Amino acid sequence: MLPEVERTSYVRFARSGDELQMETIPLQIQINEKALSNSPTTSTLITSVEDYASIVIDGTPALLDKIYALDSKEHLIQVVDSTGAVSDSAAFSLSPSIALPELPIAEGIKEISVTVPLAASLSYDSDILTSKPGLKSYADTSSLISPCRDRTASATETMKGLQIQARCGSIDTAWYLEPLAHNQAYVALISLEKESGGLPVTFYVDNPFEKRAEIDVRLNESGTHVIVIPPTQDFFEGYGFHIVGKSFNGELSRALVKGLSLHPFPYRLITGLKLTKEHTSGGIVALERPERLDSWLYRTYPLIYGDDSYITLPQSFDPGWQAFLFTEKKAHHLLFPFLGEKLSHFKAQGWANAWKLPTAEKLDSTNVMIVFMPQYLQYIGYAFWVALMIFVIQYQHKNTTSSRH
Numbered sequence: 001m002l003p004e005v006e007r008t009s010y011v012r013f014a015r016s017g018d019e020l021q022m023e024t025i026p027l028q029i030q031i032n033e034k035a036l037s038n039s040p041t042t043s044t045l046i047t048s049v050e051d052y053a054s055i056v057i058d059g060t061p062a063l064l065d066k067i068y069a070l071d072s073k074e075h076l077i078q079v080v081d082s083t084g085a086v087s088d089s090a091a092f093s094l095s096p097s098i099a100l101p102e103l104p105i106a107e108g109i110k111e112i113s114v115t116v117p118l119a120a121s122l123s124y125d126s127d128i129l130t131s132k133p134g135l136k137s138y139a140d141t142s143s144l145i146s147p148c149r150d151r152t153a154s155a156t157e158t159m160k161g162l163q164i165q166a167r168c169g170s171i172d173t174a175w176y177l178e179p180l181a182h183n184q185a186y187v188a189l190i191s192l193e194k195e196s197g198g199l200p201v202t203f204y205v206d207n208p209f210e211k212r213a214e215i216d217v218r219l220n221e222s223g224t225h226v227i228v229i230p231p232t233q234d235f236f237e238g239y240g241f242h243i244v245g246k247s248f249n250g251e252l253s254r255a256l257v258k259g260l261s262l263h264p265f266p267y268r269l270i271t272g273l274k275l276t277k278e279h280t281s282g283g284i285v286a287l288e289r290p291e292r293l294d295s296w297l298y299r300t301y302p303l304i305y306g307d308d309s310y311i312t313l314p315q316s317f318d319p320g321w322q323a324f325l326f327t328e329k330k331a332h333h334l335l336f337p338f339l340g341e342k343l344s345h346f347k348a349q350g351w352a353n354a355w356k357l358p359t360a361e362k363l364d365s366t367n368v369m370i371v372f373m374p375q376y377l378q379y380i381g382y383a384f385w386v387a388l389m390i391f392v393i394q395y396q397h398k399n400t401t402s403s404r405h
Contacts, residue, residue, distance in 0.1 A: 190219065191257070338373070
């Protein structure tokens with residue numbers, strides 16, 4: 001059977017008479033091309049919507065009849081009248097999980113497909129091209145034509161979109177969106193038409209805090225490209241989105257960007273989808289796939305299907321692997337993961353590492369850090385050598401000072 005797997009709820013807000021209603025929109029899941037029936041649910045948030053002009057969700061204007069991706073925390077929706085004043089408001093929260101029905105499959109599972117509705121955005125224009133980009137141009141120092149007498153780099157708005165072209169160099173068009181949380185995932189839809197030669201158009205997403213590109217892809221063909229941007233960090237906001245056209249050997253590179261839109265995407269939901277099987281003790285085993293932070297450090301957010309649940313790590317069994325449970329997500333968990341509640345460690349499937357989770361009552365909002373403890377011996381060694389060097393330097397300095405006197 002399929003467990004409860006939902007972590008991000010899709011919703012649509014609509015007005016029915018004088019009522020403001022919220023409709024939850026489930027994902028469309030198919031197994032062996034058989035659809036699981038999972039009907040949407042509708043609830044009334046506000047019963048007297050009279051002088052209606054717009055709605056605001058968590059302080060950000062929103063549109064009716066659009067699909068939004070919201071998490072399970074408490075949200076505030078406000079109805080704004082024609083004068084801009086808040087006429088009514090309501091708080092609501094979404095269930096962190098959706099129970100999917102059982103689907104008996106006699107022939108075995110051959111294929112699982114998930115259709116995700118395209119969500120609108122609460123904090124930015126759906127079409128990024130409506131805002132003016134920043135432009136940078138670079139000379140082509142590797143050109144075989146020396147000197148290049150016809151250098152061109154431009155980005156021009158047309159009726160069909162944004163036309164970028166470059167000769168003897170490159171053109172970098174950039175849009176910076178500050179409200180984008182790094183702990184959320186997004187999907188970028190890029191509609192592109194390659195008009196003339198040069199190198200493939202490059203799309204990359206830069207992280208201004210880490211000074212690195214989180215996504216860097218080449219768009220070789222015309223059409224609509226779908227780029228998933230996974231969560232990257234826990235505590236920062238803001239990304240830069242770049243489309244780069246680059247010539248080669250003096251050849252003109254020209255492309256038409258017809259659309260660039262960004263939408264919330266339930267990355268953890270999709271990557272966390274899994275099937276469960278009966279354990280020998282009669283409980284349900286949760287086979288979590290932890291997120292790799294480093295070669296010796298993993299993290300996961302358990303989805304609880306029963307009181308007899310487990311986490312597995314697909315690494316050869318070693319007593320050095322240990323798992324620690326935290327009831328809150330804080331920055332120091334990454335630095336000192338061993339400060340949490342230690343979980344019971346055992347061998348799974350004859351070779352892998354596994355840990356038993358506590359009862360479901362203790363796992364309302366948790367994360368589990370998995371760490372290879374011998375790694376700390378290396379860090380202790382580094383600290384010892386640093387301390388020893390400081391001691392030697394101070395000792396030599398003291399002897400030098402004494403000899404002068």
